[in-house]
Amino acid sequence: MKRKLVSIVTPVFNEEAGVGKFLDSQLLPELLKLNYRTELIIVNDGSQDKTLTIINKCKLQKKIKTKIITFSKNFGKEIALSAGLKFAKGDAVIMIDADGQHPVSVIEKMLKKWEKGAQIVTAVRKHNTTKHRLGSKLYYAMMKMLGNKNIVVGAMDFRLLDRSVVDEFNKFTERNRLARGLIDWLGFKQEYIVVETNGRLSGKPSYNFGMLMSLAGDSLVSSTRTPLLIFGWIGIFITVVSLIMGLFILIQQYIMGDPLHLDWSGAVAMSVFVSFLVGLVLISQSMTALYISQIHAESKGRPLYIIDKKKSKGIGRAF
Numbered sequence: 543m544k545r546k547l548v549s550i551v552t553p554v555f556n557e558e559a560g561v562g563k564f565l566d567s568q569l570l571p572e573l574l575k576l577n578y579r580t581e582l583i584i585v586n587d588g589s590q591d592k593t594l595t596i597i598n599k600c601k602l603q604k605k606i607k608t609k610i611i612t613f614s615k616n617f618g619k620e621i622a623l624s625a626g627l628k629f630a631k632g633d634a635v636i637m638i639d640a641d642g643q644h645p646v647s648v649i650e651k652m653l654k655k656w657e658k659g660a661q662i663v664t665a666v667r668k669h670n671t672t673k674h675r676l677g678s679k680l681y682y683a684m685m686k687m688l689g690n691k692n693i694v695v696g697a698m699d700f701r702l703l704d705r706s707v708v709d710e711f712n713k714f715t716e717r718n719r720l721a722r723g724l725i726d727w728l729g730f731k732q733e734y735i736v737v738e739t740n741g742r743l744s745g746k747p748s749y750n751f752g753m754l755m756s757l758a759g760d761s762l763v764s765s766t767r768t769p770l771l772i773f774g775w776i777g778i779f780i781t782v783v784s785l786i787m788g789l790f791i792l793i794q795q796y797i798m799g800d801p802l803h804l805d806w807s808g809a810v811a812m813s814v815f816v817s818f819l820v821g822l823v824l825i826s827q828s829m830t831a832l833y834i835s836q837i838h839a840e841s842k843g844r845p846l847y848i849i850d851k852k853k854s855k856g857i858g859r860a861f
């Protein structure tokens with residue numbers, strides 16, 4: 543029987559300083575150790591430096607089947623990963639960064655877990671060594687608060703995906719995407735490996751704080767409706783409280799002739815009335831937003847369900 547094929551997908555963007563070392567000194571020796579057939583898919587995400595020339599010169603290409611996909615411009619890592627997954631033919635596909643931060647020694651461990659039945663193996667960062675430590679902590683705290691309970695803190699893009707997962711992933715049509723978010727959405731049997739991440743081989747991360755914030759914003763918007771609901775609830779609260787206040791003022795002061803001697807001015811009545819209206823506006827805004835979020839969800843055209851296995855028994859035709 544033919545040995546199983548493992549695809550390695552690596553997105554690269556302006557990595558001239560470290561990519562040669564990553565491919566030849568880190569990845570190659572690791573892949574040669576494995577008892578699998580291997581292929582490497584490099585997605586060159588519109589690099590403007592010498593990245594491509596360096597990749598073309600590296601010796602890994604002589605030993606391992608390599609596909610190099612070069613984008614016409616920079617589309618971002620999430621899109622690069624998606625392209626890589628489309629081109630990967632392996633029974634298992636491993637996504638790994640080209641900057642040396644994902645330790646290659648974990649590949650073998652991932653494959654072991656895969657052989658034992660895991661369909662997704664995710665590397666989880668042990669110590670958050672990035673500069674954006676505070677930012678990512680805040681992000682995870684916010685996601686958890688907003689109802690994404692099953693989010694795993696420190697889960698990285700460094701993952702192994704079984705062929706069945708990759709096939710399902712390739713069906714996603716949404717453009718605004720966070721690969722790891724989509725993978726988690728798919729379900730399947732997921733296992734985790736805690737890893738100590740390395741420092742970058744060289745160069746600097748291409749995501750700055752602003753880009754990370756916008757990525758966080760995108761994934762928040764695409765994965766939860768809670769913020770919309772919060773404003774609706776605030777609106778309901780304000781409306782109810784100001785309604786009670788208003789009724790109290792009306793009855794106490796104007797109908798019963800102020801028996802409690804509060805002597806509230808017209809301005810108080812006015813501000814209570816304005817609060818009531820603000821509450822109504824918030825409620826109606828939240829309603830509109832919920833309708834829009836429905837449209838948003840529909841327009842993504844996600845599959846209704848994901849099938850893990852199909853089996854038919856007995857006499858008759860299989861599927």
Ligand code: UDP
Binds near residue numbers: 554640746
């Ligand atoms: N990358 C990419 N396109 C981009 C930005 C980054 O393909 O627009 C690649 C980059 O070359 C590296 C990986 O994605 O292999 C992770 O990038 P980076 O180190 O900048 O991100 P971080 O480690 O901070 O997540």
Ligand code: MG
Binds near residue numbers: 639742747
């Ligand atoms: Mg990095």
